Amino acid sequence: MKTKSLRHSFVKYIPETLEDGVLYISIDYCTAAHKCVCGCGNKVITPITPTDWELTFNGEAITLSPSIGNWSFDCQSHYWVKNSEIQWAGKWSRYEIDEGRRNDQIKKQIHFSKVDNLADVSAENEKNITRQGHSQGFWRKLFQRFGF
Template sequence: MTYVPRDLEDGHLYISMEYATAVHLCACGCATKTVTPLSRGGWTLSFNGAVTLRPSIGNGQAQCRSHYLVNANKIQWLPSIGEEETRAAIARDHQVGTSVHTVPARTGWWSRVKAAVLRKH
């Protein structure tokens, strides 16, 4: 998938390999659009028959303040995320965002996955 649909379905994780981004509606049901850019130092996505997304997702800027992991296609709930944790996470995300290594868009999705795996080793 290159682009994420305008209308998202609850319980679905949308992944754009070209833009190295995963998007979903908050797992609590509040319908907050949750975007996780995939990168070294940021979120990572693994798929071995089931999807796992790391690190945790903290919706500290949303009213629900949900905090959870996506682990093997299941939601694992964590304690609500506080204001201090949210500020720290935003600062960390901005830091990682300035150092993200991107793969050229002309590269096929399999080549990008292979390159990501090789970078980890």
């Protein structure tokens, strides 16, 4: 039987056995899980990360974005969770699924290359600050020694 809405439950750990109609959310582990809303019984895991899903909680209802496409399940269900309600999306073709997966990979590569670049820039800035600090210390000591 199809689920029409999901009740949220904030937990530390995702339980082994999931109840129908409940979206379990672990803030500690940045993960949400629920049973597939089509009724097939499969466990759906949605990592909450900058490159996977975004979870919004307004104090009453939850929203997951983007849509959930269960392409690895026999049901291949596709739906949105908006304000705790299930909104069914259209079935995707094999081409659309492959393109969606390819786009997800590209987004991850772009995101992580930016993170790596930020780390590289930060390390380079730290080296520059250290170099400047040493050279300023050297000149300061030299000026002090000769009374300038």
